[in-house]
Amino acid sequence: xxxxxxxxxxxxxxxxxxxxxxxxxxxxxxxxxxxxxxxxxxxxxxxxxxxxxxxxxxxxxxxxxxxxxxxxxxxxxxxxxxxxxxxxxxxxxxxxxxxxxxxxxxxxxxxxxxxxxxxxxxxxxxxxx
Numbered sequence: 001x002x003x004x005x006x007x008x009x010x011x012x013x014x015x016x017x018x019x020x021x022x023x024x025x026x027x028x029x030x031x032x033x034x035x036x037x038x039x040x041x042x043x044x045x046x047x048x049x050x051x052x053x054x055x056x057x058x059x060x061x062x063x064x065x066x067x068x069x070x071x072x073x074x075x076x077x078x079x080x081x082x083x084x085x086x087x088x089x090x091x092x093x094x095x096x097x098x099x100x101x102x103x104x105x106x107x108x109x110x111x112x113x114x115x116x117x118x119x120x121x122x123x124x125x126x127x128x129x
Contacts, residue, residue, distance in 0.1 A: 060119065067116040071109050078105045 081098045 064116060064119060067112050067119070070112050071116075074105045074109045074112070078102050078109070081105070 081102050085095050085098050
């Protein structure tokens with residue numbers, strides 16, 4: 001290091017400042033590259049999560065339709081059994097059996113409806129998130 005009356009040479013001071021600036025630029029460049037890699041990774045994960053969400057939505061719609069179909073079929077069966085009991089073509093024992101079956105069907109319809117409502121509410125909450 002060259003010294004003059006005032007301390008280190010001006011050229012050396014400028015060179016040290018230049019080297020610090022270069023180091024800072026290099027570290028900033030590396031930070032930007034790291035952020036770009038992270039962003040790319042997050043973007044890939046986001047696409048994956050969107051695909052999963054779409055799959056879930058399709059699955060939910062399928063299950064919801066199955067539950068609706070079950071409810072419809074059970075309601076039809078309940079009406080049929082009611083018609084049989086009203087028509088008078090059944091014996092007393094058959095009427096009691098039919099009424100018990102109707103009660104079972106009604107409970108099953110309520111359970112299916114409850115499951116469907118729960119599924120719909122959970123899906124709405126997930127979609128909000």
